[in-house]
């Protein structure tokens with residue numbers, strides 16, 4: 345008897361509904377052009393916003409750290425796994441984000457699983473944007489707090505939900521993505537903070553797609569809206585614009601001190617490797633020295649988005665370098681992506697359950713690593729595939 349037969353049937357139905365995710369393999373480093381399954385293609389779907397994933401200074405820093413600190417931290421941070429570079433990274437990130445303190449973790453996903461259940465519990469209410477990232481949803485599930493969803497980016501609905509529920513709450517937390525990764529729109533953080541302040545709710549923002557992108561030298565959404573000191577919890581990732589791997593939380597010292605005592609993935613799972621930690625430090629150093637890469641990223645995004653719109657493509661309501669090309673049906677989007685690949689463009693389709701049914705798209709991620717001629721090549725390919733498919 346095959347006890348896992350139910351999984352085989354699930355996989356078959358994913359194939360039938362065009363929802364099976366074909367995972368492509370990249371040979372070599374991330375960059376504007378990469379080799380996928382033996383074919384050289386233009387990369388339009390990694391989160392390597394600033395080209396840091398293969399940056400000379402970051403690689404050098406990693407190599408030096410391996411020589412100096414070895415390859416692994418050897419224990420969880422609270423036992424014997426905190427090395428001096430972990431503290432250096434936390435100090436640098438706190439300074440970069442203009443926050444009091446920072447705790448580094450193994451990923452952005454893990455950061456959400458760490459902080460949400462640590463600061464909320466039985467009797468509390470979490471108000472969560474309807475389109476928040478899976479890691480926020482899972483962080484909420486790990487908490488014993490009640491979760492109330494408010495309509496996406498709708499501050500009136502947030503206020504309504506708070507007033508309806510506040511009397512039954514011990515404490516309240518409002519949590520939102522900073523930049524929504526599937527549409528590229530930005531949370532109305534100033535209005536969210538005002539409403540939260542009115543009712544004494546804690547505010548948490550996940551800045552995974554904002555750091556390295558928004559604000560001075562990519563300091564993120566809180567800096568972008570000049571809200572320093574008004575957002576209690578900022579979650580970040582080192583795995584996107586920073587080009588490395590890992591996550592972190594910044595905020596008041598009290599919060600970070602508490603998480604170092606109570607955050608379960610910090611207590612029960614080994615921390616970042618020396619190589620990752622050193623590369624992340626180098627990323628912060630490069631960004632602190634110059635905003636040149638951030639400016640190039642925005643320049644590329646503006647150019648690409650204008651050219652796509654001129655060709656008649658619907659790119660939704662993005663406000664950032666995330667550029668969704670809206671196609672509707674799941675099958676159309678997966679066929680479109682396959683045809684793009686044949687023409688030398690690596691741009692994957694995103695469909696249900698990552699986005700709602702019927703809202704499938706090709707999501708293009710711009711990078712400072714792209715040149716204008718790369719973007720022209722991409723727009724030509726999009727136009728020619730659309731013509732072939734009669735879109």
Ligand SMILES: Cc1ncc(COP(=O)(O)O)c(C=O)c1O
Nearest residue numbers: 451452453477525552581583590
């Ligand atoms: C909003 C958001 N939060 C968290 C994460 C997870 O970050 P990481 O890849 O560092 O675990 C992602 C990545 O997809 C994200 O988009």
